[in-house]
Amino acid sequence: MVMSWAISLIIIVGVRLMVKKPTLIPSAGQAVVENMLGGIRDIMEPIVGKSMIKKTFPLLIALFTFILIQNWSGMLPGVGAFGFYDEHEHLKYWMRPGNADLNMTIALALVSAVFAWTYFVFRYAGLKVLIYDLFGNKADPKEVPKVIYVLLFPIFFMVGMIEVVSILFRPVSLSFRLFGNVFGGENLLANMTSLASWIVPVPFYFLEILIGAVQALVFTLLTAVYIGLICNHGDDEEHAH
Template identity: 65%
Template sequence: MNKLLPTVFLLSGTASVLNAADGVSPSPYKLTEVFGLPLTNTIVTTWAISILLIVVVRLSVGTPKLIPGKGQAVIESLIDGLRGLLEPIVGKKAFPMTFPLLIGLFLFILIHNWSGLIPGVGVFGHVEHGHLTYWMRPANSDLNATLGMALVAMLAWLVISLKVAGPKFFIWELFGNKADKQETPKAVYMMLIPIFMMVGLIEIVSIAFRPVSLSFRLFGNVFGGENLLTSMTGMAPYIVPIPFYFYEVLVGVVQALIFTLLVAIYIGLMTNHDEEHAH
């Protein structure tokens, strides 16, 4: 008999009973290999949900019209709402190149936060040694996925900041003496230079830890939510878990918004300055 039991389709209650005792695995399950690279259940979910999102948006919007249909109106309302929220943060000059990144992050994180609530995710799979190895798992419950997004976001922050603010202002913002040279006594002004240099070094360390804080915050909330739903469904498969599903819907929105707003704030700290100040 093969080490793996025959592939089975399990109902949600059965799946939860198998996994409720040990909770959700901190790392994704390796399903197979493609070109020598591991294919995990979080990668499968990422591909499936992303393709579904693209198809739904394309079918909803179709060819943009002057008088929008229902699908186009929903997408436009979402874009207008995010535009009104994000433009004052990043500034008008940086907004055109920043908005595609931010709305992409928000939608991607939101949909994948909610993907664990879709029937079939974390349910279907095969049983190995009495443990369910399920085929699909929310992407953001994998630290690799959240860290990858955080690194991409910070790389975009660096490129946008340098392009909009310029290298000279970028370096001054980190290490420059912020005291007014005209109103500050020269001796005091010179004494402040090494202090601001030290502050700049501390800021560099803070920037280096931004991907860590962004990724662990998102991963921790989504992974914790998956464990919560697994435990509640394992104890009582019906009725009792329903409030927790609504709670996870709210957490998914909040976490997507927090991640997006933090990236916007990081960019805005470098780009949202008036021309006189930047000069």
């Protein structure tokens, strides 16, 4: 929790100091922030759709930025380095990366894959679209025989039941994927540093920078995909053209 508060403060203060008062000709700090926003927006827009990007972008950019800095926080001096031993002789660190704790990744997964997904789907798609997307017969009755079209109903219903199960497991997959990568990276750095304090750990720090960025992007992309699967049907005709 302490690391999460610190990371949130770093994001707020850092963006404010970099942007300051936005100008038509951006400063170096403003250009960095605008390029990051523009880059993430360009990646997410085809997934969630043009009609949904403005509505979902605050959530997506917040998830990406917060998770990215949380992932990298394990490389800050003092993080995962100091602590105390409990009554079972287990070392408890004073500060650890937030995403190296399963409680944090579960909270992020519940916010993105449950609460936010439910809000966007029911607010901008509706229950009817959701039910059709899960259980509806997607075949065109004009292109398939009537008998086959009728027989497809139970098949699509069973596929919908499988999809419901996958939706329920989304928080599990999201939280454990992020937790496993960050926790594994933290242990890797600790082990390499214990073997040799100089030079040897350096390549692994660069590896953690890459993995931290990839995992933040994967988490955000999956959140966008979950929302776009239901809410992005309005852009189908435009994409076809």
